[in-house]
Amino acid sequence: MKLYHSTASPYVRKVLMTAWECGLASRIELLPASGTPAAPNRDMAARNPLMKIPTLIRDDGSELYDSIVICEYFDSLAGGTLFPPAGEARWQVLRRHALVDGLLDSALAVRYETVARPEPLRWQEWIDGHSAKIDNALDALEREVDALPAAFQIDQIALVAALGYLDFRFASRPWRPGRPKLERWFARLSERESAKRTVPT
Ligand SMILES: N[C@@H](CCC(=O)N[C@@H](CS)C(=O)NCC(=O)O)C(=O)O
Structure with a gap:
């Protein structure tokens, strides 16, 4: 492949x-x-x-x-363990994945606005609106991170990738303050081999 x-x-x-x-x-x-x-x-x-x-x-x-x-x-x-079979567990994993993916879509939108768009055309309201979505999503994840299932599934994989991306591209806008549970969770999951092999560069 x-x-x-x-x-x-x-x-x-x-x-x-x-x-x-x-x-x-x-x-x-x-x-x-x-x-x-x-x-x-x-x-x-x-x-x-x-x-x-x-x-x-x-x-x-x-x-x-x-x-x-x-x-x-x-x-x-x-053989499939990262996506739960049909049922409530699957809906919850897919919902969380959508939340994390939406966070990422907003992060990319801000990134393109600040890096790809010529400076005179940049739109602050656009950046602020997407930044609010990112913050809301992080706050929602802070509220539910301790209740995540033990199994490392697609929602959690996406979350490691998203938080790593914020560290990589948005270091000047730190996500950790006020979100201690998410910070602890990310530190722990970043030790997985799959996370260590794929750190953004
Ligand atoms: N929903 C897509 C998003 C993929 C995406 O936006 N990738 C970016 C790079 S991080 C890209 O290819 N951007 C180029 C473009 O939009 O033309 C997915 O989950 O694969």
């Missing part, structure tokens, strides 16, 4: 952490790729019309995207 990737992308990190958790990392060839909505990676268009990473090329040559789909594919190859 081949994966269009960047070591800075939190969505790619989620996929690669999943690959490590599933014992599949050695089967994946990494294809460097980059782009922004303002300068999309047109070389990828034939593989993914959205021109985004992560995009997976499977062994039969067919593509899969986006990150959650690739993660569930890896989990299915490995």
Whole structure:
């Protein structure tokens, strides 16, 4: 399998952490790729019309995207413990995953606004609105982190990737103050092999 990737992308990190958790990392060839909505990676268009990473090329040559789909594919190859079977536990894991992914979508929106958009065109209300979403999501996660199931599943993988991304790209806007439970949880889960192998650079 081949994966269009960047070591800075939190969505790619989620996929690669999943690959490590599933014992599949050695089967994946990494294809460097980059782009922004303002300068999309047109070389990828034939593989993914959205021109985004992560995009997976499977062994039969067919593509899969986006990150959650690739993660569930890896989990299915490995016999599947990262996505609970149908039922309430699955709804809760998918809801938390959506919360974390939404946090990331807002973080990326702020990042593009502050780095990719020309300075005279930057829109402070846009940044403030997305920053409020990030803060609300972090506060919600602080409230529920101690009640997370013991099993390390896709919601928790996404959360490690998201908090790592905030450390990587938003160090000047620290997320830890006022969120001691999340801080402890992140320190503990960052010790997993899958997390250590995929630290953003
Ligand atoms: N919902 C997508 C988001 C992927 C995404 O936005 N990736 C970014 C890199 S972190 C990207 O490829 N950006 C380039 C662009 O939007 O053109 C997923 O979960 O895979």
